[in-house]
Amino acid sequence: SSSTAPGGSSTFGCGVGASARRPRQRVALRGCSAKRRRVLLSCHTHSSVSGLPRRIGDLGRLEAGGGGDSRSSYDLVLTLVWKQVERDCEMMVNPLLQVAISGEVNLIRYLGRLLDPSYESLGPVEATEVDHWLDQAHHGLLHGKNKERQAVLKALNAQLGNSPYVLGSSPSLADIALWSAVLQLDLLSGAPSNVKRWMKTLNEDPKFKLPESCLVPEAI
Incomplete structure (x- = not known):
């Protein structure tokens, strides 16, 4: 409404x-x-x-x-x-x-x-990247098993080695979905260093x- x-x-x-x-x-x-x-x-x-x-x-x-x-x-x-x-x-x-x-x-x-x-005006490359990470949050983390979750965290850690947020200098829908999933599943304590830094930044916002x-x- x-x-x-x-x-x-x-x-x-x-x-x-x-x-x-x-x-x-x-x-x-x-x-x-x-x-x-x-x-x-x-x-x-x-x-x-x-x-x-x-x-x-x-x-x-x-x-x-x-x-x-x-x-x-x-x-x-x-x-x-x-x-x-x-x-x-x-x-x-x-x-x-x-x-x-x-x-x-x-x-x-x-x-x-x-x-x-x-979000609707994103270029095809960036829109695809957002959707990729949203799918990773859903299938790899929220509905994944330990092996899949660790693979997502490893890929996310590598991604965050290039920028403060998942897709650049500011938070996106990808950050929201992944941040939420990491919190829900208590994955922070065993997460790689870049993921911990990124989560700390968001949690302090x-x-x-x-x-x-x-x-x-x-x-x-």
């Missing part, structure tokens, strides 16, 4: 269904909020979920871009619904036709296009900050 924000800009609203058993999966939403746009994230609990970990409440309201303004002053309003879903999160983009986007990386792609118009408790897994 959409409305008009002050100054004539458009506010886009969408809902994401996510598993309360994998709360750290939601760090990617915070990363998307760092793309120079004002994003409001609110959380709700579906009736199918009981015994929600109290610490998940720390994710209840994250605002990027400032203040406690009205919803219409944001570029994007994300409603995160804790519910019984499979491993991957899901966003319904057309409730009438039941068309959904499944998987964190695909959600990042969708929101990236929405929040950062420059205020735009990527999350409540500490949101980074601690807790079963329900």
Whole structure:
């Protein structure tokens, strides 16, 4: 859904269904909020979920871009619904036709296009590189086994030997997806040196900050 924000800009609203058993999966939403746009994230609990970990409440309201303004002053309003879903999160983009986007990386792609118009104007080489690293985050890290994960970390370490971020001098959608996956899977402690430096840079960036408790897994 959409409305008009002050100054004539458009506010886009969408809902994401996510598993309360994998709360750290939601760090990617915070990363998307760092793309120079004002994003409001609110959380709700579906009736199918009981015994929600109290610490998940720390994710209840994250605002990027400032203040406690009205919803219409944001570029994007994300409603995160804790519910019984499979491993991957899901966003319904057309409730009438039941068309959904499944998987964190695909959600990042969708929101990236929405929040950062420059993504669509990338040249074919850079666009291919972004998609390559998004696929590495999904297949190699989030859904990979230890051998695949170590191979991705090795390739990422080599890539980061050439620049401070995955694709140059500033963070891209590739950085968001890989950063989120490394956090979720607790891969930082055993990561190569360039990956550790890169993660430290992102974790110290205020735009990527999350409540500490949101980074601690807790079963329900």
